[in-house]
Amino acid sequence: MQDLLNMLLGLSPILVMVVVFYFFLIRPQQKRQKQVSQMQQNLAKGDQIITIGGLHGTVDAIDEDVVVIKINENNRLRFDRSAIRSVVQQEQA
Known part of the structure; x- marks a missing residue:
């Protein structure tokens, strides 16, 4: 013991x-x-986001694992959903 x-x-x-x-x-x-x-x-179209690489933009379209980010009127980039670091401003419904 x-x-x-x-x-x-x-x-x-x-x-x-x-x-x-x-x-x-x-x-x-x-x-x-x-x-x-x-x-x-919970990402939605219109959300203002920042990627892990520091890219600022607006969510233009969302697929299962891919997010299309609108940089300006003519440029859109595709990123994995996991590359989104933060949402700066959510879309006003």
């Missing part, structure tokens, strides 16, 4: 570190990734 208690006390700093890493590093990253994924799924 005493040996088991000593072993648990010896492992307790490692267990505390695992719990701290989970709550301060892993869990917030999972939350951020979930928010980004939800934002990418």
Whole structure:
């Protein structure tokens, strides 16, 4: 019994570190990734967006995994949906 208690006390700093890493590093990253994924799924035509490469534009068309971004009146570019970093302004319905 005493040996088991000593072993648990010896492992307790490692267990505390695992719990701290989970709550301060892993869990917030999972939350951020979930928010980004939800934002990418909720894209709509007319949304003003920024890509991960820094390109600013307006969503012109959306396919399953591809987004067509209108840069100006004559130029449109195709990007993967996962390349959208953020929505600056949502379309006013």
